[in-house]
Amino acid sequence: MRVYLPSTLPALASVLKAGEVGPAPLTGYAVTPALIEWYASGDTEELEYVALTEAARASLRMLAADRADGVDAPARRVVIAAEVPEGAVSAGAALEERGRVRLAQPVPMTKVAAVHIDDHDAEPDIEAAIAALPASDAGDDDARFTVDGAEAHELMWYATQEIPDLLG
Template identity: 60%
Template sequence: MLHAMRVYIPTTLAGLAESYKAGELGPAPLDAFAVTPGLREWYVSDDIEELEYAALTRAAQASLRLLALHPDVPRRRLVVAVDVADGAVRHDPDRALDPAALGEVRLTRPVPFIEVAAVHADAADAERDVAAAAAAVGAADAGDDDAQFTVDGAEDHELLWYATQEIPNLIG
Protein backbone atom coordinates (compact mmCIF):
# COMPACT_ATOMS: atom_id res chain seq x y z
CA MET A 1 0.00 0.00 0.00
CA LEU A 2 1.23 3.49 -0.83
CA HIS A 3 1.89 5.87 2.02
CA ALA A 4 -0.69 8.66 2.28
CA MET A 5 -0.08 12.20 3.41
CA ARG A 6 -2.61 14.65 4.89
CA VAL A 7 -2.55 17.86 2.85
CA TYR A 8 -4.50 21.08 3.45
CA ILE A 9 -5.74 22.96 0.39
CA PRO A 10 -6.82 26.57 0.89
CA THR A 11 -9.91 27.70 -0.99
CA THR A 12 -13.13 29.69 -0.63
CA LEU A 13 -16.77 28.63 -0.40
CA ALA A 14 -17.17 29.47 -4.09
CA GLY A 15 -14.03 27.47 -4.91
CA LEU A 16 -15.33 24.50 -2.93
CA ALA A 17 -18.69 24.69 -4.72
CA GLU A 18 -16.96 24.67 -8.14
CA SER A 19 -14.73 21.75 -7.13
CA TYR A 20 -17.63 19.79 -5.70
CA LYS A 21 -19.58 20.23 -8.93
CA ALA A 22 -16.52 19.16 -10.96
CA GLY A 23 -15.89 16.16 -8.71
CA GLU A 24 -12.29 17.18 -8.05
CA LEU A 25 -10.05 19.90 -6.69
CA GLY A 26 -7.92 21.27 -9.48
CA PRO A 27 -6.51 21.94 -11.95
CA ALA A 28 -2.98 20.91 -11.00
CA PRO A 29 -0.64 22.11 -9.75
CA LEU A 30 -2.42 22.96 -6.50
CA ASP A 31 -0.76 25.00 -3.77
CA ALA A 32 -1.33 23.43 -0.37
CA PHE A 33 0.19 22.90 3.07
CA ALA A 34 1.36 19.80 4.92
CA VAL A 35 3.68 18.64 7.66
CA THR A 36 7.02 19.11 5.89
CA PRO A 37 10.52 18.63 7.35
CA GLY A 38 10.85 22.43 7.57
CA LEU A 39 7.58 22.75 9.48
CA ARG A 40 8.70 20.01 11.88
CA GLU A 41 12.03 21.75 12.46
CA TRP A 42 10.45 25.19 12.91
CA TYR A 43 7.90 24.00 15.48
CA VAL A 44 10.38 21.63 17.16
CA SER A 45 7.61 19.16 17.84
CA ASP A 46 6.99 15.46 17.35
CA ASP A 47 3.27 15.79 18.11
CA ILE A 48 1.64 15.07 14.73
CA GLU A 49 -1.68 16.66 15.77
CA GLU A 50 0.11 19.88 16.73
CA LEU A 51 2.05 19.88 13.45
CA GLU A 52 -1.08 19.19 11.39
CA TYR A 53 -2.83 22.07 13.19
CA ALA A 54 0.11 24.31 12.22
CA ALA A 55 -0.24 23.24 8.56
CA LEU A 56 -4.02 23.81 8.74
CA THR A 57 -3.40 27.29 10.17
CA ARG A 58 -0.99 28.10 7.32
CA ALA A 59 -3.67 26.97 4.84
CA ALA A 60 -6.27 29.17 6.57
CA GLN A 61 -3.90 32.13 6.14
CA ALA A 62 -3.62 31.29 2.44
CA SER A 63 -7.43 31.10 2.22
CA LEU A 64 -7.57 34.61 3.67
CA ARG A 65 -5.27 35.77 0.85
CA LEU A 66 -7.62 34.14 -1.68
CA LEU A 67 -10.51 36.06 -0.13
CA ALA A 68 -8.52 39.28 -0.54
CA LEU A 69 -8.23 38.50 -4.28
CA HIS A 70 -11.93 37.61 -4.63
CA PRO A 71 -14.04 40.26 -2.88
CA ASP A 72 -17.25 38.82 -4.36
CA VAL A 73 -17.22 35.52 -2.40
CA PRO A 74 -18.48 34.91 1.16
CA ARG A 75 -16.00 36.05 3.78
CA ARG A 76 -15.24 32.67 5.31
CA ARG A 77 -11.84 30.98 5.29
CA LEU A 78 -12.04 27.45 4.00
CA VAL A 79 -9.52 24.60 3.93
CA VAL A 80 -10.03 21.17 2.38
CA ALA A 81 -8.13 18.33 4.09
CA VAL A 82 -7.19 15.54 1.68
CA ASP A 83 -5.23 12.32 1.96
CA VAL A 84 -3.03 11.78 -1.09
CA ALA A 85 -0.15 9.49 -2.00
CA ASP A 86 3.25 10.92 -1.10
CA GLY A 87 4.21 10.84 -4.79
CA ALA A 88 1.55 13.46 -5.61
CA VAL A 89 3.16 15.99 -3.26
CA ARG A 90 6.22 18.13 -3.95
CA HIS A 91 7.95 20.58 -1.67
CA ASP A 92 10.96 22.81 -2.21
CA PRO A 93 13.66 21.86 0.32
CA ASP A 94 15.55 25.08 -0.52
CA ARG A 95 12.67 27.04 1.04
CA ALA A 96 12.15 24.60 3.90
CA LEU A 97 13.24 26.98 6.66
CA ASP A 98 11.91 30.18 5.13
CA PRO A 99 9.22 31.22 7.67
CA ALA A 100 7.06 32.51 4.80
CA ALA A 101 7.12 29.09 3.14
CA LEU A 102 6.65 26.80 6.15
CA GLY A 103 4.59 23.79 5.22
CA GLU A 104 4.13 24.84 1.58
CA VAL A 105 3.70 21.97 -0.84
CA ARG A 106 2.40 21.57 -4.36
CA LEU A 107 0.07 18.82 -5.51
CA THR A 108 1.07 17.57 -8.94
CA ARG A 109 -2.38 16.33 -9.93
CA PRO A 110 -6.03 17.21 -9.37
CA VAL A 111 -7.55 15.65 -6.26
CA PRO A 112 -10.73 13.59 -6.77
CA PHE A 113 -13.38 14.29 -4.15
CA ILE A 114 -13.09 10.67 -2.96
CA GLU A 115 -9.74 11.71 -1.39
CA VAL A 116 -11.29 14.56 0.63
CA ALA A 117 -11.14 13.72 4.33
CA ALA A 118 -12.90 16.81 5.73
CA VAL A 119 -13.49 20.51 5.26
CA HIS A 120 -12.55 23.20 7.77
CA ALA A 121 -14.44 26.50 7.53
CA ASP A 122 -15.27 29.61 9.50
CA ALA A 123 -18.69 29.81 11.11
CA ALA A 124 -20.98 32.50 9.73
CA ASP A 125 -20.37 34.63 12.84
CA ALA A 126 -16.71 35.04 11.81
CA GLU A 127 -17.56 36.79 8.53
CA ARG A 128 -17.20 40.36 9.84
CA ASP A 129 -13.72 39.71 11.28
CA VAL A 130 -12.66 37.67 8.24
CA ALA A 131 -13.86 40.44 5.89
CA ALA A 132 -11.81 43.01 7.82
CA ALA A 133 -8.78 40.69 7.80
CA ALA A 134 -9.06 40.04 4.05
CA ALA A 135 -9.16 43.80 3.46
CA ALA A 136 -6.10 44.31 5.70
CA VAL A 137 -3.91 41.35 4.72
CA GLY A 138 -1.95 43.23 2.03
CA ALA A 139 -1.05 46.04 4.44
CA ALA A 140 -0.19 43.47 7.13
CA ASP A 141 2.15 41.68 4.72
CA ALA A 142 3.82 45.06 4.07
CA GLY A 143 4.52 45.46 7.80
CA ASP A 144 1.56 47.55 9.03
CA ASP A 145 1.11 46.59 12.71
CA ASP A 146 -2.51 47.82 12.88
CA ALA A 147 -3.38 45.76 9.81
CA GLN A 148 -1.63 42.73 11.35
CA PHE A 149 -3.79 43.16 14.47
CA THR A 150 -6.88 43.07 12.23
CA VAL A 151 -5.62 39.94 10.44
CA ASP A 152 -4.92 38.28 13.79
CA GLY A 153 -8.56 38.98 14.71
CA ALA A 154 -9.66 36.46 12.08
CA GLU A 155 -7.31 33.88 13.55
CA ASP A 156 -9.14 34.20 16.87
CA HIS A 157 -11.94 32.22 15.17
CA GLU A 158 -11.38 28.48 15.15
CA LEU A 159 -12.25 26.76 11.90
CA LEU A 160 -15.13 24.31 12.25
CA TRP A 161 -14.79 20.72 11.04
CA TYR A 162 -17.23 19.40 8.43
CA ALA A 163 -17.53 15.80 7.30
CA THR A 164 -17.58 15.21 3.55
CA GLN A 165 -21.30 14.41 3.60
CA GLU A 166 -21.91 17.91 5.02
CA ILE A 167 -20.36 19.68 2.01
CA PRO A 168 -23.64 20.09 0.10
CA ASN A 169 -25.17 21.93 3.10
CA LEU A 170 -22.02 24.01 3.57
CA ILE A 171 -21.99 25.25 -0.03
CA GLY A 172 -25.79 25.37 -0.41
Protein backbone atom coordinates in the same frame (compact mmCIF):
# COMPACT_ATOMS: atom_id res chain seq x y z
CA MET B 1 -0.28 12.13 3.63
CA ARG B 2 -2.77 14.70 4.90
CA VAL B 3 -2.67 17.90 2.84
CA TYR B 4 -4.60 21.09 3.61
CA LEU B 5 -5.74 22.97 0.52
CA PRO B 6 -6.88 26.59 0.86
CA SER B 7 -10.17 27.44 -0.78
CA THR B 8 -13.22 29.70 -0.66
CA LEU B 9 -16.93 28.85 -0.67
CA PRO B 10 -17.33 29.62 -4.42
CA ALA B 11 -14.24 27.52 -5.17
CA LEU B 12 -15.59 24.70 -2.97
CA ALA B 13 -18.81 24.76 -5.02
CA SER B 14 -16.69 24.35 -8.17
CA VAL B 15 -14.81 21.46 -6.56
CA LEU B 16 -18.08 19.72 -5.73
CA LYS B 17 -19.38 20.21 -9.29
CA ALA B 18 -16.11 19.03 -10.91
CA GLY B 19 -15.63 16.11 -8.53
CA GLU B 20 -12.03 17.14 -7.88
CA VAL B 21 -9.85 19.87 -6.43
CA GLY B 22 -7.98 21.36 -9.36
CA PRO B 23 -6.66 22.24 -11.78
CA ALA B 24 -3.09 21.26 -11.00
CA PRO B 25 -0.62 22.34 -9.91
CA LEU B 26 -2.11 22.95 -6.48
CA THR B 27 -0.56 24.67 -3.50
CA GLY B 28 -1.26 23.10 -0.15
CA TYR B 29 0.14 22.78 3.34
CA ALA B 30 1.26 19.63 5.14
CA VAL B 31 3.57 18.28 7.81
CA THR B 32 6.86 18.49 5.92
CA PRO B 33 10.38 17.64 7.14
CA ALA B 34 11.11 21.38 7.32
CA LEU B 35 8.03 21.96 9.48
CA ILE B 36 8.99 19.08 11.78
CA GLU B 37 12.51 20.46 12.16
CA TRP B 38 11.25 24.00 12.86
CA TYR B 39 8.57 22.89 15.35
CA ALA B 40 10.61 20.12 16.95
CA SER B 41 8.61 19.96 20.18
CA GLY B 42 5.26 19.35 18.48
CA ASP B 43 3.48 16.05 18.01
CA THR B 44 1.74 15.11 14.76
CA GLU B 45 -1.57 16.66 15.81
CA GLU B 46 0.08 20.00 16.65
CA LEU B 47 2.00 19.98 13.38
CA GLU B 48 -1.16 19.29 11.39
CA TYR B 49 -2.81 22.22 13.16
CA VAL B 50 0.09 24.45 12.06
CA ALA B 51 -0.38 23.27 8.46
CA LEU B 52 -4.15 23.87 8.72
CA THR B 53 -3.50 27.39 10.04
CA GLU B 54 -1.17 28.14 7.13
CA ALA B 55 -3.84 26.97 4.70
CA ALA B 56 -6.39 29.21 6.44
CA ARG B 57 -4.04 32.18 5.94
CA ALA B 58 -3.82 31.31 2.26
CA SER B 59 -7.62 31.06 2.11
CA LEU B 60 -7.83 34.63 3.46
CA ARG B 61 -5.62 35.77 0.58
CA MET B 62 -7.80 33.85 -1.89
CA LEU B 63 -10.84 35.67 -0.50
CA ALA B 64 -9.08 39.01 -1.00
CA ALA B 65 -8.17 38.05 -4.59
CA ASP B 66 -11.75 36.94 -5.30
CA ARG B 67 -13.10 40.22 -3.97
CA ALA B 68 -10.59 42.19 -6.09
CA ASP B 69 -11.86 40.26 -9.13
CA GLY B 70 -15.48 41.08 -8.29
CA VAL B 71 -16.41 37.60 -7.04
CA ASP B 72 -19.10 37.67 -4.36
CA ALA B 73 -17.33 35.36 -1.90
CA PRO B 74 -18.68 35.12 1.65
CA ALA B 75 -16.13 36.16 4.28
CA ARG B 76 -15.45 32.64 5.51
CA ARG B 77 -12.12 30.87 5.16
CA VAL B 78 -12.26 27.36 3.74
CA VAL B 79 -9.64 24.61 3.97
CA ILE B 80 -10.04 21.26 2.24
CA ALA B 81 -8.30 18.36 4.00
CA ALA B 82 -7.30 15.53 1.67
CA GLU B 83 -5.32 12.31 1.85
CA VAL B 84 -2.84 12.04 -1.02
CA PRO B 85 0.09 9.71 -1.69
CA GLU B 86 3.40 11.14 -0.46
CA GLY B 87 4.84 10.73 -3.95
CA ALA B 88 2.25 13.19 -5.29
CA VAL B 89 3.57 15.96 -3.02
CA SER B 90 6.72 18.05 -3.32
CA ALA B 91 7.76 20.29 -0.43
CA GLY B 92 8.75 23.92 -0.81
CA ALA B 93 12.11 25.21 0.35
CA ALA B 94 11.25 28.72 1.53
CA LEU B 95 11.90 29.20 5.24
CA GLU B 96 8.80 31.32 5.73
CA GLU B 97 6.63 28.57 4.24
CA ARG B 98 7.96 25.43 5.92
CA GLY B 99 4.69 23.54 5.46
CA ARG B 100 3.98 24.60 1.89
CA VAL B 101 3.69 21.81 -0.67
CA ARG B 102 2.89 21.50 -4.35
CA LEU B 103 0.64 18.84 -5.86
CA ALA B 104 1.19 18.05 -9.51
CA GLN B 105 -2.25 16.48 -10.04
CA PRO B 106 -5.84 17.33 -9.13
CA VAL B 107 -7.23 15.70 -5.99
CA PRO B 108 -10.38 13.63 -6.55
CA MET B 109 -13.28 14.18 -4.14
CA THR B 110 -12.86 10.57 -3.03
CA LYS B 111 -9.56 11.66 -1.41
CA VAL B 112 -11.12 14.61 0.44
CA ALA B 113 -11.41 13.71 4.12
CA ALA B 114 -13.18 16.83 5.42
CA VAL B 115 -13.56 20.57 5.02
CA HIS B 116 -12.84 23.24 7.62
CA ILE B 117 -14.87 26.46 7.38
CA ASP B 118 -15.28 29.58 9.49
CA ASP B 119 -18.51 29.86 11.44
CA HIS B 120 -20.82 32.73 10.47
CA ASP B 121 -19.80 34.51 13.70
CA ALA B 122 -16.29 34.98 12.28
CA GLU B 123 -17.45 36.95 9.23
CA PRO B 124 -16.97 40.49 10.66
CA ASP B 125 -13.38 39.68 11.67
CA ILE B 126 -12.66 38.00 8.34
CA GLU B 127 -14.06 41.06 6.51
CA ALA B 128 -11.77 43.31 8.58
CA ALA B 129 -8.79 41.05 7.89
CA ILE B 130 -9.44 41.11 4.13
CA ALA B 131 -9.61 44.91 4.19
CA ALA B 132 -6.41 45.13 6.25
CA LEU B 133 -4.29 42.80 4.08
CA PRO B 134 -2.75 45.49 1.82
CA ALA B 135 -1.69 47.66 4.77
CA SER B 136 -0.46 44.60 6.67
CA ASP B 137 1.67 43.56 3.69
CA ALA B 138 3.08 47.10 3.61
CA GLY B 139 4.25 46.73 7.22
CA ASP B 140 1.47 48.43 9.18
CA ASP B 141 1.48 46.81 12.64
CA ASP B 142 -2.15 47.70 13.39
CA ALA B 143 -3.25 46.12 10.13
CA ARG B 144 -1.13 43.05 10.84
CA PHE B 145 -2.87 42.75 14.22
CA THR B 146 -6.25 42.85 12.45
CA VAL B 147 -5.16 40.18 9.96
CA ASP B 148 -3.80 38.00 12.75
CA GLY B 149 -7.13 38.44 14.55
CA ALA B 150 -8.77 36.21 11.95
CA GLU B 151 -6.80 33.33 13.45
CA ALA B 152 -8.62 33.78 16.76
CA HIS B 153 -11.50 31.95 15.08
CA GLU B 154 -11.26 28.18 14.93
CA LEU B 155 -12.38 26.63 11.68
CA MET B 156 -15.34 24.28 12.05
CA TRP B 157 -14.98 20.66 10.85
CA TYR B 158 -17.44 19.25 8.33
CA ALA B 159 -17.68 15.82 6.74
CA THR B 160 -17.66 15.65 2.95
CA GLN B 161 -21.33 14.62 2.82
CA GLU B 162 -22.19 17.93 4.53
CA ILE B 163 -20.66 20.06 1.74
CA PRO B 164 -23.88 20.38 -0.33
CA ASP B 165 -25.76 21.65 2.74
CA LEU B 166 -22.99 24.15 3.50
CA LEU B 167 -23.21 25.55 -0.01
CA GLY B 168 -27.02 25.53 -0.21
